[in-house]
Structures are given as structure tokens and as C-alpha cells.
Amino acid sequence: MVSDFRKKKLAYVYKKLYDPKNTGFVTENDFDMAMKYVAKVQGWKEGEIDRKAAEQTMLQIWEGLSKAADKDTDGKITENEWVAMWIAQDKNSMAEWQKQYCKVLFHIQDASSDGVLDVQGWKDLEHKAAHGTMSRIWEGLSKAADIDKDGKITSEEWVAMWTTLDKDSMTEWQKQYCNLFFHIQDATCDGVVDRNDFVQVHVNFGIPKDEAVEAYNMLSGDKPSISKEDFEKLFKEFFFSDDINAPGNYLCGTIKY
Numbered sequence: 001m002v003s004d005f006r007k008k009k010l011a012y013v014y015k016k017l018y019d020p021k022n023t024g025f026v027t028e029n030d031f032d033m034a035m036k037y038v039a040k041v042q043g044w045k046e047g048e049i050d051r052k053a054a055e056q057t058m059l060q061i062w063e064g065l066s067k068a069a070d071k072d073t074d075g076k077i078t079e080n081e082w083v084a085m086w087i088a089q090d091k092n093s094m095a096e097w098q099k100q101y102c103k104v105l106f107h108i109q110d111a112s113s114d115g116v117l118d119v120q121g122w123k124d125l126e127h128k129a130a131h132g133t134m135s136r137i138w139e140g141l142s143k144a145a146d147i148d149k150d151g152k153i154t155s156e157e158w159v160a161m162w163t164t165l166d167k168d169s170m171t172e173w174q175k176q177y178c179n180l181f182f183h184i185q186d187a188t189c190d191g192v193v194d195r196n197d198f199v200q201v202h203v204n205f206g207i208p209k210d211e212a213v214e215a216y217n218m219l220s221g222d223k224p225s226i227s228k229e230d231f232e233k234l235f236k237e238f239f240f241s242d243d244i245n246a247p248g249n250y251l252c253g254t255i256k257y
Contacts, residue, residue: 140173
């Protein structure tokens with residue numbers, strides 16, 4: 001049984017971020033506009049939120065790559081280490097970072113974005129990775145939520161999706177969505193969300209400063225900063241937990257849902 005509290009949390013994100021005009025539905029264009037609005041209130045340049053998403057994808061690839069190849073853990077991957085890694089890799093089971101790497105390599109070379117490779121490739125790496133990341137979030141989201149396949153996601157479909165998804169095993173688009181949330185709130189881009197980051201972001205979104213400060217204290221357990229790993233746990237609590245006392249409830253700067 002899904003609690004009314006959890007439904008209110010989910011509806012809050014939907015209306016606050018994607019449907020501020022209360023139209024009752026969200027399209028891909030609305031999703032894109034929401035991301036542009038986030039960039040605007042954060043003072044980022046056009047395309048910056050896409051760039052941040054791309055950076056996270058590239059970081060995930062590097063982390064997986066270095067873990068597999070950098071045997072002497074010196075922060076460098078030599079040609080010999082690179083070759084040895086691919087020789088030792090199970091060709092029938094690609095790791096997640098390798099799947100991402102494969103997608104990036106494809107997008108690098110698909111200059112015309114027509115789904116096939118041509119001679120115009122090998123340019124605009126970050127832009128293409130960013131576009132692919134944001135597109136995959138929308139594609140995964142719409143596939144999971146848009147039950148009637150009308151290209152629109154209603155508030156009811158949004159809430160129903162989160163209440164039926166497996167909270168113990170996030171899909172790829174959910175992981176990327178979590179990464180996006182993290183980078184929005186990591187205002188200084190230092191790899192953690194601290195009090196100043198958190199408060200700045202939510203004040204920009206109209207939350208009173210004292211309320212945002214209180215929310216951060218409850219979210220972090222009074223820690224000076226929130227790591228990426230801890231943020232992922234809090235993200236899951238917000239979207240999947242019915243516990244009214246869960247710290248993750250404060251992820252959006254308030255609990256006044």
C-alpha cells in the first residue's frame with residue numbers, strides 16, 4: 001500500500017519541476033524546458049546542464065575503466081594496461097561502463113545523428129554524449145510512465161510509475177536521473193553537496209532560506225557535506241520510501257508537500 005505522503009512527494013517534484021503551469025501532463029518539450037529552467041536559475045550558460053550530464057557519463061566510464069585497467073593504481077593507464085584489460089575482459093558480458101563507452105564511441109562517429117555511422121564523425125564529443133544522456137533519461141522515463149503512449153506523462157502516470165518500479169534495482173535512466181539531481185544540487189561542482197550548495201539551489205527555486213537550511217540539516221544528519229554515494233541513498237528514499245521520517249524526504253528542500 002502506497003502512502004498518501006509518498007504520493008504527495010512524487011506529485012511535488014512533478015508539478016514543481018515539470019508542470020508548473022498545472023496543465024496536467026508533461027511532454028518531451030516540457031522536459032527539455034524544465035532542464036533549461038534549471039540552468040537559468042542556476043546561472044548556467046545554455047547547454048550547461050547537458051554538459052554536466054555528459055561529464056557524469058564520462059566520469060562513470062573513467063571510473064570503470066581505471067578500476068579494470070589501472071593495475072598499479074597510479075592514476076594512469078598505460079598502453080600495456082589498456083591492451084591487457086581488453087584481453088582479460090569477458091567478451092560475453094560487458095560491464096556498465098563498457099556499455100556507456102560503446103554508446104559514446106557510436107555517438108562520436110554518428111555526426112548527423114541519423115543512427116548510422118558516416119565519415120563526419122569524431123567531433124563534438126561532449127555535446128553528443130550530453131544529448132544522448134538527456135535523451136536516454138526521457139526515453140526511459142516515457143517508456144516506464146507513458147502507459148497510453150500519447151507522448152504525454154500525466155501526474156497520475158508519474159506517481160504510478162514510481163510506485164511500481166523496483167526500489168532495489170534502479171534502471172539505467174533512473175541512475176542518470178539521480179546523477180542529474182546530484183549535479184543540479186552540487187552548485188560548486190566539487191563532487192559533494194554541502195549546505196551552501198543545497199540552500200543556494202533551493203532558494204533559487206523559491207524555497208525560503210530558513211526552510212532550505214532546515215531541510216539540509218535533516219537530509220544530511222548535520223554533516224558538512226553529502227557524498228555522491230550518500231546522495232544516491234537519499235534519492236532512493238525520496239522516490240521509494242513511505243517512511244515519513246526518512247532523511248531523503250528533504251531532498252527537494254522542503255517537506256511541505
